Each structure stands twice: as C-alpha cells, then as structure tokens.
Amino acid sequence: MKIYNSITLAIVALLLLFTTKLKAQEQTLTINEQQMVIDSIEKKLNANYVFPEVAAKMAASIKDKLAKGDYKSIKDPHQFASTLTTDLQAVSKDKHLRVSFAPEQIAEQQQTVTPEDSIAFLNRYINSMKRDNFGFKELKIMSGNIGYLDLRSFSNVEFAGPTAVAAMNFLSNSDAIIIDLRKNGGGSPQMIQLISSYLFDSEPVHLNNFYWRPADSNTQTWTLPHVSGTRSAKTPVFVLTSGGTFSAAEEFSYNLKNLKRATLIGETTGGGAHPGGTDILTDRFTIWLPTGRAINPITNTNWEGTGVKPHIEVPADKALDVAYSKALEMLMEKSDDEEMKALYQWPLAEIKVKNNPVKLEVSSLKKFAGTYGPRKVTLENGVLFYQRDQGTKYELYPFSDHEFMLKGLKTFRIRFLSENNKVVALQGLYDNGYTDKNLRDN
Template sequence: MKNFKLSITLGVLWTMISALACEAQNITAELQQKVVTSIGQQMKDRYVFPKVADQMANYLEKQLQAKAYQKANTPLMFASLLTRDLQKISKDKHIRVRFNPRMAKQLASGAPRKPNPDLIRQRKAQEKSRNYGFTKVEILSGNIGYVDLRGFHNPKDGAKTVESVMGFLANTEGVIFDVRRNGGGRPDMVQLICSYFFGPKPVHLNSLYWRKGDRTQEFWTLKEVKGQRMPEKPLYVLTSGNTFSAAEEFSYNLQNLKRATLIGETTGGGANPGGRFPIQNQFMVFIPTGRAINPITKTNWEGVGVVPHIKVPSSQALDKAHLDLLTKLKAKGKVSPGVDWALVGLEAKLHPKVVSQKVLKSYAGDFTNRKIIFQNNQLYYQRPGLSKQLKKMIPMGSEVFAIDGHPDFRIKFKKGSNGQIEALEGMYSSGRRDLSKRGSIKSR
C-alpha cells in the first residue's frame, strides 16, 4: 500500500515538473521545421483519409513558411497551434498534438510498454471508484429510471456493475440515459450496454474501418447478457456539446435504429478512432487511423455531431425528457402513482408562470419553521432549523410554487380575511399537508 501511494505521489510530481519544464523550454525554428515535416509524413502514412492527410501536410508547410508559428516560443504553444491548423483542414476533433518527451521517446523506441503493477492497480482503483462511469442511478417521479453515465469503461471490469444497473431499471416504465457529460471510452462497453435494449437476435450497431490492413471491424448486440433485457422499454438519451466519441456512438446507434429518443444539444462531433504517434522524440500526435461506419446511414457524426430529435439547452434536457416520456405513457394508459403531480411540476419548471414583483415581495418573510426570501427578483425557500441553503422557488401559479430540487414538495400561500398573507401550506405528493403561520421562526 505504501508503494502504491508513493507511485501516485511521484506521478503527480512528475506531471507538475513536466508542465513547468514545458513552459520554460524554448523551441527553435529548426525543430519547428522537423516537427511539421514529421507530422505531415505521419498523416500521409496513417490518417484514415489519405487525400485529407495530404491537405493537412501541405497546410502545415504553408503555415510554417508564412511564419505562423514564429511567436510559438514554447512547446505547449506550438502544439496548440499545430492542433488548431490540423483540425481546421480535417474538421477532425480527435486530432491533437501534445508535448510529452518521455512518452514520445518510449513510443519511438518501439518497445512495448512493460505493465507496471502499481499503475495497473491505480487505474483499476480509479475506474472502480468512478463506478465504471455510472455516477448516478435513481427512480424519478412516475417510475422512470435515470442513469447518469460519465464514461464507457472496460466491460471486463464493469460488466457486473452494468448488470446491477440494468436490474435496478428492470421494473421502471421507461429509462433516461444521461450522456451530457460523457467524453467517450470503449466501443465494447457501448456494445454491452446497447445489448440490454434489444432482443437476443444480434443487431448490427456500428462498424470501424481501419486503414491499416484495409479491414472492417463490426459491432453487433450480444446474443447473451447477464440479467434482464428491456427491448420494449421506452428509452431516452440526453446529449450536449460535451457528449463525445463513444458517447456519440451510443447516441447515434440508438437513434438510427429508432430505439431511443434523443433530447438536448448537438454533440461534439468526434467519430474517428486512432492512436498516438511520436514526433521528433518530443511531441506526440493523435492520428485517427480508422473511421466509424453506421450500417444504416453508411456514414458517421465526424465534424457534424449527433443531432437530437428534440433540441433544447442541455440544462433543460432532463426535465424535457421526463415530461415527454410521462406524457406518452399517460396517453397509453400506463399511469403510475404521482404521474399527474410530476407532469404539472415539470411543465411549470420548463415554462414558469409570470408573477409580478409586487406579489413576490408580499410573500417574503418568516413562517414558523420556514423562511421565504426575496432576492434578485426571485423567491427562495429556506428551512433555518435544518439548512442555510436557499432553494429557488418556481411559480406554478400566482399562489403555488414548486421548490427546485424537491419534486415531491410545493408551497401554497394563504391569505387572511384582510387580504394579507397569513400562512403558507406545505403540500406533498403523498397527499400530506401542513401549515406554517406567518411569524417569527421558532427554534426546534
């Protein structure tokens, strides 16, 4: 354990030292020329689209002759400019140049990396601590399953977690997968998760064409998975501009197979897989050596992203998907307890009612064990005896408000015979009600 902790500490220190060294090191015109020439050749030899590779190589040379890199007096700045120019021509967001002499020399040596037991344990511990990408799994109002998935990890290690998640979702009326913060990962984990939403007959999800060997690798849903499949369960996927790579494949697969409804923003647009290659023993360049080919569209999402069925700001995607799913379930007669309550709350959150500032101000004050605060033209709710945190109040009408983050609770203001606010009523989805009269906060 001591050696394990020491390896982590040394790794952090090495990263810090390397970053400082990058800033301090100057880069000569001679080295710039060699780097540009080397990257151009690597692109011609390996990039999945040979014609585009020639264009990138020619453009870098043109930029070099035009002294576009003259002010790049550090390796980090030079790498950033090269990345910018390569992506400008290719529109390929996977292409990236990095300054890392240690790794570049190791790659250039051609020697296979020796497995480091401490680093392997560290990587496995990190993946496990991140629950193999499954950040949150819960049941939303109306018996809707929600999964916040932040990455597609190794299915050999994460298969049991996937099985547990799918078991948790099995009795829900529908499922929402959130990949708004998912930057990608492994296509075989995409394959495994997708398999749970189709029957046992294999379905062609995606193919990867590799320039080397002129070969195509196909990915189909698996004939066998552990746990329960959900081929008929309504499925939604939430996307954003940060959804990238394998997370885009997941979305694109399900969209084109008409298996899921996508809601949110157009994704980042990175479809082409590849690897890192050394440049002059100091830099590395990630070169896409393959490309995704969808069996239905015969193309992919590179440079354009995956366009969702329903476009909304990513911050509204979950509420929109939840509302859309519950509305369709209710239309089909599949009504779970609390559906009407949830529908009204979601509609109010997406389309808040307009209440005048005068009325809002009249609600502010102390109510026995609750506090209403008017701040920045907005009402906030607080339970002083429990927390100092302020919760945004969402108007559902002139007198009724939802509380952000508390979908099962609402507040209704009560007027006295004199027309003044004299109490507020706490309303719960279970049907329970309680009353808090206007007056000083009573200590518990």
C-alpha cells in the first residue's frame, strides 16, 4: 500500500512540475510577440489617440526602444505591459493610457460570437456590478440631517440608473449632502449627468463638452429637464476628493466646482481628462486608449495632468470630518431656529472633540464625583464613570471643562452646573434638545 502511495505522490509531483513548466512557457514573451504588440499599438495610436502628434511621438519612442533592444531582456508579459505603459505615459503624460496583459479576458471576448454568448457575457458584467451595488457603497443620514453618499464608480446608467435614482431620492430630505469620491476611479459621463441633474433645477445646465478624434466630432452634456422623484437643487453639496479620485469622478468634481454648485474638500485629484476605452492589441495584450478629451464650457480647458484642486485642501482621511463640520457650521449660521441650531451643534461638538480631545487633570475630575439623585458619577483610576440607578455604567470623556460625552452612547451627554466654584447639579442633555437636572446629594 505504501508503494502505491509513493507512486501516486510521484505522479502528482510530476504532473505539477509539468503544469508549472507549461504555464511558464505560456507566460513567456518572445521578441516576435513584442514586435506584434508594438506594431499594433502604433496603428491604434495613429488611428485614434486624441492627439495625433503625441500619438506619433509615442509610437516612435517605443519602436526606437524595441530596435535598441531595451525590451529584449523582458520575458514576463506582465512586466512588458507595465514597461510599455510607463514608456507611453512618459511621452504623453496621459494617465488613462495603459497596456495590459489580459489573455483570459481577450479569449472570453473573442469567444462571444452568438447572441446567446453575448447575453451571457452581458449578464456576467451586470452581475459583477450588482455585487458592488453599482458603486453605491454607502448611503446614510448622519446626525444633524446631513446626507452622505460613498460613491466608488459612475456605473453605466442603463444598468445602474434605478440605484442612482433611489440614492438621490434618499438624500433629498437632507439639509446638506456630502458625496464621497475619494475612492472613485471614474466611469460613465451619463451617470455624471443623471446624478448632477438632481443637484440643479429643471432648467438644463451645461455640464461639459467632449471632442472625439475617431469621428472628429464634438458632443455636449447637459443636466436633464426631467428626473424621477425629488431634486435637491437648493441643498448645499460637499464633494470629497483624494489623489485617487480619477477620470469621471474628476469631471463630476470639476463641473460642480466651476458651476459653483459644490464645495470640494480633500486632495488634488489624479489628473485624467481623456475618455476612451479598451482595444485588443493581440490575443494576449490590450490597450486602454484615450480617444477624446473634455472641454469645460466655463474654463474652455480641463483637468488633464493638473487634477482638480479642492476649495479646502486637507489630507484625504480628514476630508469627511472637515466637510461634516463645514456643513453643520453653515447650517447653524443660516438658521434662526434655536432648536435647529441645537440639532446641528450636537454632532459638531463630537467632531471637534474627536479631532481635538479635551484633557482634564485628575484633580479637576474629582469635583464631579458624587451622587445626583438617581445618577451617580464615580472616579475610578483617574477616569470618570456615569451610571443611572442600576443601569449601564458609561465612561465619560470631556468636550469642555464641565461637559462630558458618554463612550458608547451618542444620544445623551451631561453637563455639571456650579455655584461659587462648587458643583451643585448634573444636567442631562439629549440629542432632541430635551434637558433634565438633578441636584447633588453630597
């Protein structure tokens, strides 16, 4: 029995070795294939790249490198694709332009020959987008009635339209809207058009223009005169950006910035304003080829190479807190309703203490310890705790020299009241504006 096991293991090992070698051979890149890829790139660039003169320079550059043998030592096709991308971008400065090694995707696409194949391919594409909820990662109403949308892509309206409509209607009752594009790498201009339409009145607004080299044509995008549901045309909008915000996400930001419809907060964006698509070069390589360029109707230019500069520059990981604070402060300033001001002040205090913690010495905390009717405040190992009757005991942390938040409970806070430098009462503060008070027992 042991002999058979040994033979079986040996056969398995040989098969694995053979498979590994076969895969290695399949991955190996030849000089002839390099030539084919570069010839194909030259044809694609000269036929369709948005700037013909730049296309010629790029083609000449990689052909010259091939002739000099710069690519001769590259046997890994992934490395070859990466090197070509670097070399092409070195000439064009175009971050959209890239070469990829994608034999599986090419094979799948080339095998799609019948209507049934096309439907199956399309369904796989739609299902993959559904699993990401078409880029609508998170949607919520934050304290203070601030709407928040974490949008990771501007997906195809044909499939993602209903999700976008639902999201924008969900946000329509907000007092301010934050649209988070910090992790958004781009997508469809039509989705930009749809979402933007909810941020303006029904009178169409000119968003952007595009020049397309293949057809030597120009197109325009405007907001839609009709949308499903409720618009948020008067609601303040804040857009969060990062260095990773790219392409269509940049267009959305650039459009709203120049239309003075949103406040941009975060980092300067990636700098890609040339739309296009993927072309097959050979049976193993593809190129993402920019065939058009954006031309903003207000600036008559775009953000290519420069990115979109936000109104308020902060590190990307701080952008949400800054936008949230700015939204609440703006709403407080505009409101004459004291109840609404209190509503906005509640989360604002939490943001401020999060970014600038208040620290009190233990000697200052001692004066708060005591019994206040059914409420008890204790000082344990230098930390204050609050408990009502036999309920949950909460750790307290200060947001002023006499006001405290409860760790793990966002809807209630306490304020200590003093007379003649002596704490005499504890006041309960609730997020709905209600207050109550208990006098100190000891």
